[in-house]
Amino acid sequence: MQAVTRGMEKKIGGKALNWAELGFEYIRTDLRFSARWRDGQWDEGRLIDSEIMSLHEGSPALHYAQECFEGLKAQCARDGRVLLFRPELNSERMNQAAGRLLMPEVPIELFLRGVEAAVWENRAWIPPFGSGANLYVRPMLIGVGGNLGLMPAKEFEFRVFVSPVGPYYKQAGLAPITLAVSAMDRAAPHGTGNFKVGANYAGGLLATRTARQQGASEALYLDAAENRYIDEAGSANILAVTRDGSLITPRSAAVLPGVTRRSIMQLAADRLNMPTAERPIDLREEFDDFAEMGACGTAAVLSPIARIWFDGAWQVINRRELGNKIHGAGVVGPIMQELYDLLVGIQQGEIAEDYGWIHAIGT
Numbered sequence: 396m397q398a399v400t401r402g403m404e405k406k407i408g409g410k411a412l413n414w415a416e417l418g419f420e421y422i423r424t425d426l427r428f429s430a431r432w433r434d435g436q437w438d439e440g441r442l443i444d445s446e447i448m449s450l451h452e453g454s455p456a457l458h459y460a461q462e463c464f465e466g467l468k469a470q471c472a473r474d475g476r477v478l479l480f481r482p483e484l485n486s487e488r489m490n491q492a493a494g495r496l497l498m499p500e501v502p503i504e505l506f507l508r509g510v511e512a513a514v515w516e517n518r519a520w521i522p523p524f525g526s527g528a529n530l531y532v533r534p535m536l537i538g539v540g541g542n543l544g545l546m547p548a549k550e551f552e553f554r555v556f557v558s559p560v561g562p563y564y565k566q567a568g569l570a571p572i573t574l575a576v577s578a579m580d581r582a583a584p585h586g587t588g589n590f591k592v593g594a595n596y597a598g599g600l601l602a603t604r605t606a607r608q609q610g611a612s613e614a615l616y617l618d619a620a621e622n623r624y625i626d627e628a629g630s631a632n633i634l635a636v637t638r639d640g641s642l643i644t645p646r647s648a649a650v651l652p653g654v655t656r657r658s659i660m661q662l663a664a665d666r667l668n669m670p671t672a673e674r675p676i677d678l679r680e681e682f683d684d685f686a687e688m689g690a691c692g693t694a695a696v697l698s699p700i701a702r703i704w705f706d707g708a709w710q711v712i713n714r715r716e717l718g719n720k721i722h723g724a725g726v727v728g729p730i731m732q733e734l735y736d737l738l739v740g741i742q743q744g745e746i747a748e749d750y751g752w753i754h755a756i757g758t
């Protein structure tokens with residue numbers, strides 16, 4: 396087994412990278428994987444140097460957002476193995492988006508080969524075990540070539556690049572965040588909210604900025620039809636622990652089917668013996684019944700929610716029992732802590748699992 400190059404040897408602008416200080420920003424790594432679809436088929440794909448894409452000005456990705464993407468992480472285990480978490484689910488989700496946007500599917504073999512190559516060939520950029528940082532992997536599928544009318548592209552590029560990242564929200568590790576309910580909708584009930592397509596995110600930029608201006612970490616979207624049921628946050632799914640000890644997550648046709656949420660729901664049922672349910676969650680009706688809440692995703696991992704802005708005020712989760720502590724010392728609820736430890740322990744190869752979720756590469 397080959398160990399990953401460890402330590403601080405990577406430099407940016409002559410300065411050594413300090414893994415502990417990384418935010419969630421693009422850092423150029425050495426190589427990326429690129430494959431092209433033409434005349435009905437994919438080429439083999441290859442690793443390339445340049446991070447610059449030269450695109451025809453008529454590319455449907457640019458005009459009509461005919462593009463989708465994925466996000467997953469590679470982690471360095473204590474023994475130096477490089478671990479991916481359930482990458483087959485990212486492949487499956489990319490192909491669902493491809494179908495929705497009339498793009499060719501990326502065969503799972505090509506998807507995994509591209510992801511593995513981009514990670515392995517940039518392995519010196521994988522933050523070391525215990526640094527709190529990891530390597531974010533961004534596969535993308537875009538429609539390229541000269542088009543003018545509203546029609547699918549005739550050519551497509553599948554690209555995978557990687558970047559070392561720190562925590563998505565400013566605080567490292569498990570620290571409470573805050574959300575503000577957005578007055579803007581993210582996704583219509585039968586629209587594209589359940590697909591990871593760029594168009595959803597362009598529409599969310601203003602909502603995120605507005606939430607940040609209100610002092611929140613992120614926007615929270617309610618359902619577009621009734622403005623009542625929780626959908627999801629700008630880049631994470633929502634979980635809540637009810638006072639009677641169940642873990643619930645919104646059932647909605649408009650939310651992204653998150654790999655993290657699916658995994659946490661299963662861990663809660665199997666390892667914590669919690670009743671779990673995916674069901675519509677009425678924010679205003681049910682808020683007082685929540686003992687804990689969290690936002691989860693590849694980037695967010697599992698971030699406990701301390702308070703939510705809605706109906707003109709900050710509403711504190713479980714004010715009676717956790718509220719003061721959360722405000723004072725950033726205390727994290729016990730279930731979120733347990734779920735976080737389980738999830739991260741499995742993702743880093745510290746806790747054994749027999750689901751087959753861990754995908755080690757380069758071994």
Ligand SMILES: Cc1ncc(COP(=O)(O)O)c(C=O)c1O
Binds near residue numbers: 466656
């Ligand atoms: C809108 C949105 N919801 C949820 C998630 C969580 O999905 P996953 O757990 O697959 O990363 C993401 C991505 O991280 C997202 O962008």
